Amino acid sequence: MFCAKEERAMLYQVTDWDDAYANAAHIPGAEAWPDRWTEAAATFRAAHPPEALGTGHLFRPQGPARGLVVFIHGGYWMRFDPSVWSHLAAGPLARGWAVAMPGYRLAPQARIGDITAGIADAIATAAARVEGPLAISGHSAGGHLAARMICDDGTLPDALAGRITACVPISGLCDLRPLMQTAMNATLRIDAGEAASESPALLRPRTGIPVTCWVGGAERPEFLRQSRLLADIWAGLGAPTDCVVDPGRHHFDVIDALAQRDSALTRRLTRLA
Template identity: 30%
Template structure:
């Protein structure tokens, strides 16, 4: 799909209300997770350190190309059990930061529970539009589904998930025919506020992208399993995004789990997928076993 280059907002005056009674400055704060969590850098340092250990394991197949662009690579972490399902994880960073290498830690608990894990790398904004990024993720899913036998997993048990921007992308790509359902962790479902705050400086979202790439705007096939997590200590806008999407999906989906995890913020919530007995890890295991 070609990108409509018309801007979503010609000029945003920081002193005027731009979204839900918030000025642009207030909206910037409402979506700034790094500033909201004082120890966010410590969480990320821990992720990087543990991910380096996981990526050095014998079960890791690293930097498998799924497309032509430099960041079109994925890592595959094989469980000890043959032909079990695959959980595809998409990293966050508001579509413009971080990389797959930092998030290999999510494979630790899941592989121990006999689930294969793939982490997806993708081109970041502004080097890619959100339309481009979504297309890259779709290509990664295509590659994995087409190579299930070679990689050694059950093609009938593919679930996709992600954190923050990755939660958005997992919801968006859940329509892929190979995907049985998705697990969003602290995800974004409506891009309108994103288009009106600091995050749009690199994303440069068009009106068309806001409409087409917002999961909240589109019905999801009722056969897809939907799982939504957010932390109790998330920024209010992040919790609202998840709550509003849960209300929308609940009208058509009986197989919906919407959970606010007590005591967790935007970063500490990932402990619940890292640890094999975590709330998120247990949900994934229950879905795939």
């Protein structure tokens, strides 16, 4: 039996919701990361010029593509665009996959429901250009959108969803309700109805699509909790799920492995049944 002191030590309670979802404040040298991403992305595009995909990019490998990887960027639905993340196409591209990086309208110009619909349209456009299997990933808010694409509510048409061989939300936000208690909700404008309709953890997944929730071991506790939450809830609804905690990785470097051909993350995303 645990004593009362031991029981209290096991409790997890959020008292500051803004701090719970503040990543940069807990990563040393965080201010340098956006410039680092942007420079690496520009260098990659210079060597691998992409096709235009609306406001995003489509990178093609040499020779016929084995399939299409979609990577959806993060930024709490409020920041960034695909030009910051081009270098993350390197790993799947080296394995022979085409890589789509869709853009989307940002809050407050768009609500999260509008962003979901826009990403679904962009995936349909990219998938019409590249035959074969489809693997969907995204980081942070993009992880939310990646998971949102395989919810069984008609977000993607059945024929397109039937091509999906993997969904890998990275540090994804699967339950939007806690974000309603943060200051950034003044921009996001999430209300109870939108939280219910846009939170993957509150929706049913399509059957038969392997889902890997990937998260850094050094991330904020809320990102670890959210990743485990989706894997657990969707496993209970019959989806094949896994939750991988990448040791030592924080919110900004957990995606670095996508730039590597043979990383565990790249291999998980591009493996075929």
